[in-house]
Amino acid sequence: MRDTEKAFIALRNTLSLYTSISDSTWQAFMTICKFKSVTKHSLLYKIGYTPSSYSYIYKGLVRCFSCDGKGNEYNKVFFDEGKFPGSMTALLTSSPSILSLEALEDTLIIEINFIAYRKLMLKNDELKLFQIYYLEKNWLLAKESREIEFVQNDATARYLCFIDEYSQLTDRLPQYHIASYLGITPTQLSRIKKNI
Amino acid sequence: MRDTEKAFIALRNTLSLYTSISDSTWQAFMTICKFKSVTKHSLLYKIGYTPSSYSYIYKGLVRCFSCDGKGNEYNKVFFDEGKFPGSMTALLTSSPSILSLEALEDTLIIEINFIAYRKLMLKNDELKLFQIYYLEKNWLLAKESREIEFVQNDATARYLCFIDEYSQLTDRLPQYHIASYLGITPTQLSRIKKNI
DNA sequence: TTAACTTATCAACATATGTAAATGAATTCC
DNA sequence: GGAATTCATTTACATATGTTGATAAGTTAA
Numbered sequence: 001m002r003d004t005e006k007a008f009i010a011l012r013n014t015l016s017l018y019t020s021i022s023d024s025t026w027q028a029f030m031t032i033c034k035f036k037s038v039t040k041h042s043l044l045y046k047i048g049y050t051p052s053s054y055s056y057i058y059k060g061l062v063r064c065f066s067c068d069g070k071g072n073e074y075n076k077v078f079f080d081e082g083k084f085p086g087s088m089t090a091l092l093t094s095s096p097s098i099l100s101l102e103a104l105e106d107t108l109i110i111e112i113n114f115i116a117y118r119k120l121m122l123k124n125d126e127l128k129l130f131q132i133y134y135l136e137k138n139w140l141l142a143k144e145s146r147e148i149e150f151v152q153n154d155a156t157a158r159y160l161c162f163i164d165e166y167s168q169l170t171d172r173l174p175q176y177h178i179a180s181y182l183g184i185t186p187t188q189l190s191r192i193k194k195n196i
Numbered sequence: 197m198r199d200t201e202k203a204f205i206a207l208r209n210t211l212s213l214y215t216s217i218s219d220s221t222w223q224a225f226m227t228i229c230k231f232k233s234v235t236k237h238s239l240l241y242k243i244g245y246t247p248s249s250y251s252y253i254y255k256g257l258v259r260c261f262s263c264d265g266k267g268n269e270y271n272k273v274f275f276d277e278g279k280f281p282g283s284m285t286a287l288l289t290s291s292p293s294i295l296s297l298e299a300l301e302d303t304l305i306i307e308i309n310f311i312a313y314r315k316l317m318l319k320n321d322e323l324k325l326f327q328i329y330y331l332e333k334n335w336l337l338a339k340e341s342r343e344i345e346f347v348q349n350d351a352t353a354r355y356l357c358f359i360d361e362y363s364q365l366t367d368r369l370p371q372y373h374i375a376s377y378l379g380i381t382p383t384q385l386s387r388i389k390k391n392i
Numbered sequence: 393t394t395a396a397c398t399t400a401t402c403a404a405c406a407t408a409t410g411t412a413a414a415t416g417a418a419t420t421c422c
Numbered sequence: 423g424g425a426a427t428t429c430a431t432t433t434a435c436a437t438a439t440g441t442t443g444a445t446a447a448g449t450t451a452a
Binding site: 186193 | 399
């Protein structure tokens with residue numbers, strides 16, 4: 001079986017984790033999707049651009065980061081297989097994103113056209129349910145706990161949280177990207193690891 | 197005119213900032229609202245409880261904070277006149293809140309029953325629009341920029357952001373609440389103020 | 393394979409911030 | 423009005439983290 005087919009099967013399985021997806025819903029959904037391959041280090045989208053699609057990761061790894069004016073980057077989330085990287089905010093408000101997405105490995109994705117998805121979702125009850133469950137689980141709750149985790153913990157505790165949350169990614173990610181996620185320098189992360 | 201009436205007029209004006217509110221919408225909306233007075237230092241709701249209403253502040257000041265296990269509190273947002281304090285997350289997901297709300301002054305609010313509001317909103321186009329605009333402006337965008345502000349800036353820069361965003365509140369808030377909002381101790385805030 | 397580059401670790405020093413305790417000003421309470 | 427409490431500031435010291443530069447291991451490219 002080719003990657004394209006396998007990717008679509010994986011996508012349907014992921015949707016089904018949230019709510020049941022009938023064959024007819026799936027047929028309609030597939031027509032607004034496009035399989036795509038992006039090479040390591042390329043950007044799925046850049047700060048300042050208004051994205052027109054979600055992505056679904058079949059294979060690979062993507063980081064989401066913001067930038068300040070001085071050339072520093074700050075990692076916010078990592079997305080691996082089965083996740084939907086993207087700026088929900090930029091999509092919902094059709095405004096330029098304040099975030100960028102970069103592939104950290106050669107990555108296979110399925111692009112889901114955002115406008116077509118909205119149209120389809122608004123007249124399909126299964127997709128409406130998916131949308132609600134997905135938003136609640138992956139955005140509202142995740143954002144709230146990440147914020148609290150960041151505010152309440154020191155860097156060592158945040159590192160332990162990171163290992164807990166991203167155990168399967170700790171060796172796919174370079175140290176300096178982890179450090180940036182934790183809000184510290186690679187030097188400091190090195191010290192923290194030594195102290196544990 | 198009594199406070200109750202003035203509060204309801206203010207509430208209608210606030211709704212109208214987001215979208216137009218017809219008389220019939222307003223009549224229906226008013227029936228799910230209740231005027232209430234809360235004294236300084238009392239809690240609108242506590243961590244662990246599932247809130248059943250939004251509030252609207254007609255007069256007064258409320259802080260939203262989280263707690264860790266060691267008795268420390270962390271301020272997240274301040275709400276003054278015209279704002280809707282509450283944990284959107286807890287309401288949307290009907291889950292126990294991980295946040296508390298405390299009145300920092302004697303405060304006059306209007307409580308809006310959440311379940312009744314959902315019902316009304318889902319069959320009223322004006323309220324649906326209000327809901328979307330309010331969510332986008334006050335939750336998605338605000339949360340995203342607050343997170344970036346916190347991650348990218350040092351404490352001095354965050355203090356300047358705070359003054360900018362909350363200029364009208366800087367002298368209604370005690371230093372130690374501002375310090376907690378900035379993620380530093382009152383001692384450090386004192387030093388920062390001296391250095392500016 | 394060698395050379396060039398990237399990455400992780402470490403050391404030395406600088407800076408930001410926390411902690412604890414003291415002081416004085418402001419506020420609250422009887 | 424005076425006593426008690428709360429709050430902001432300051433000092434001295436401790437700790438966490440940043441910065442810079444060195445080194446060595448690992449990776450990539452010629």
